Every structure is written in C-alpha cells, then in structure tokens.
Amino acid sequence: MADRASKEDILLARRIISAAERHDISALKLLLKEGSANVQDPTATTATSPLHAAIAACGKAEDRKEVDENAVKTVELLLENGAIWNDLNKEDETPGCIALRLGQKKIYEIMVEAGVRAELLFAKMEALGLSQDMEEEEEDNESREEQPAAKKQKVSEEVKEVQEVVEEKVLDDVSLDNRAYLKSQLRYKPGILLDESDNAVMMDWETQIMQRHAESLISKAGLRTMNVGHGMGIVDTAILTHDPAEHHIVEAHPQVLEKLQREGWYEKPNVVIHEGRWQEVLPGLVEKGVVLDAIYYDTFAEDYKALKEFFSEYVIQLLDPAGKFGWYNGLGADRQICYDVYTKIAEMDLYEAGFDTSWEDIPVPSDLHGSAQWQGTRRPYWTIDVYRLPINTFVK
Known part of the structure; x- marks a missing residue:
C-alpha cells in the first residue's frame, strides 16, 4: 500500500507540474484540490516545482512581444494555493530568478510582490507569537530556500534564541548571533575585515558607497552626526571630511575599540566614542536629550528585526525633525529578487515609522x-549589480 501511495503521489506531482508547464488553468485547479502547489517530482534531477515550471515555460521575453495571459494566471493561481516564492531548484534558482533571467518583467514583478506579502505575513505572525508552527513546517520542507547570506542585516532570524552569554566557538558561523560575533576574533587584512568564521565584515570596495552615504546625509559643516558600527572606519572617515560639530561613534567589538584607540579616534576633535552595543548605549542618549542631524547604521551579525527596532524606536527620538537617516542596504544582496523584496519591505516599515525614503542607485564594481x-x-x-542607497527623512 505504501508503494502504491508513493507511486500515486509521484504521478500526481508530475500531473501538477505538467499542467503548470502547459499553463492549463482548468486542469491545474482540479489537480490542486488533490495535491500541493509545492510538489516536486522525486525522480527528476531538477527539483522543479510547478512555479519553476510555469515560469520557465514562458521562454525568453525577446522571443515574444508579451507574456501569455494564461502564464500570468497560472503563476497567480499557484501563489494563491501556497506556492513558495523563494523555493530553490537544483540550479539554485528561485522562480523569480528564472523570471529575471528570461527577462519576463511582468512575471518577475508578480514574484516580488508575492515575496513582500509572504514576508510581511511571516513578520506579523511572529509579532503575534504565531510563527512557531510555520517555522517547523519550513524546517520539514527541504526545498525551502535558506535565508540570503547578507553581510550586515540578515532578513530574519536564522537560529533559535541564544543565551545572553555565548561561549566561544558555540556557533560554526558567528555572524548568526551578535553576541557570538562580539566574542569572536577579528582579522584586519589589506582591504578587508574578517570575522572568526571567515565572513567578510567589511571590504574596501564599499568605500565609494560609504562616501556617498556621508554626502547624502550631511549637507554642510557644523552638523551633529552619529555612526553605529565602525568596522574599518570607512564611513566615519568620510563623515569627518564634512566637519561635523560633533560626531558620535557607537561600537561594541573589543578589537575594533582597540583599533579606535590605536589610531587616535578618541582624541580627534568633536568625536565621541560610545563603547557598547547600540541597544545599551542609545537609551542613555535619549534620556540625556541628545539630538542629531544625521544618523547612519551599519552593524554586523544583526538581522532586519534589529534594524527595524533601531529606526522605529531610537532614530525617531534622536533625529532632528529636519535631519536624515541612512543605513547600509545589504538586505538579501546575494540574490536580486531577495534584494528587491526586502528593499520594498524596509520602505514600507520605514513609512509606518514616520519616514519618507528616496533611493539612489549606485553601480558596484564590475569585478566584484x-x-x-x-x-x-x-x-x-554581494552578487548583484546595483547598490540601492536609502535616504530617509521624516514625513512632512
């Protein structure tokens, strides 16, 4: 009976994938009453889901003037029935990656919007304490994409809650937990800063981006500025070229603090170093009534939830009404569709917190x-071609 059921499941999966590939909506509606929109043919080598198959069947955009409407309806039907927006096939492509590669702009935009809806729903469920069952289901689904490898702000929690005191080498990858990272050994090498797990914390290719961040935030000399996360010191160096009246640096890693001491940052005019995690430092600054004209955020081993807390809880209290807030936009930057999805989510959350966001596209070095x-x-x-630099001001 088990073998027969298994064969039936394989046959149903093949029929669902075939109907999706043909954009046969009538057949697909009937089949989805019996099976899942996330099936895969276990005998195939591609791990193609119905969503992958439906989009791949569209072909290259230049081969057709416009994508077939049945293809659009097929994709929408699969998403309505729970198809996973960032599911991976054996070629390490999400359905959206295929749409982008084929130049299917309309399909790609549908996939981005699906990603935004899914991640907002997940965040809402997490806020309501309803995400545990969802997380367990995803762990059982081997085709679910791992969260993108982001240098700074990972897009969501990847590991279970870690105790406040993290023993050295508990985690294979210290970028998964900020406290583990702060206890790890850093290595400053020419043009790069590495953590104990060989993650690049910062690289010198970012210099142009950091300089532009400083320019976009600081319009004249004599402003009150802050940077959270010193790293290699690229953005702090850029900020000082604009002659701020006061510049606050918040840094928690002991080795980076040693570097600040060694390079004389503590003695620089108008510079104030705050030792500790921003979660511990900023409440004190709020209590003292500190007001800033420009704030920049560039931390490591913290997820998007930390960034959201930073701007929704602290920037709104520390920033002058005419001030500007910027942050390193590394959300999902190892995959274009993830970058587009999380950029949209960030803009929506920033607006909810009271900020307008403008974007400036900066090409990254071609040899990257x-x-x-x-x-x-x-x-x-970082694997994509353009950095989207955010500039945030309070909604007027």
Missing part, C-alpha cells in the same frame, strides 16, 4: 562578481 574578490571568505555577501 569574480571569485578572486571573495577568496578566503566564507561566502560572497
């Missing part, structure tokens, strides 16, 4: 995608 750039690192944290 070469393997030599990432030699000696755990993984590339």
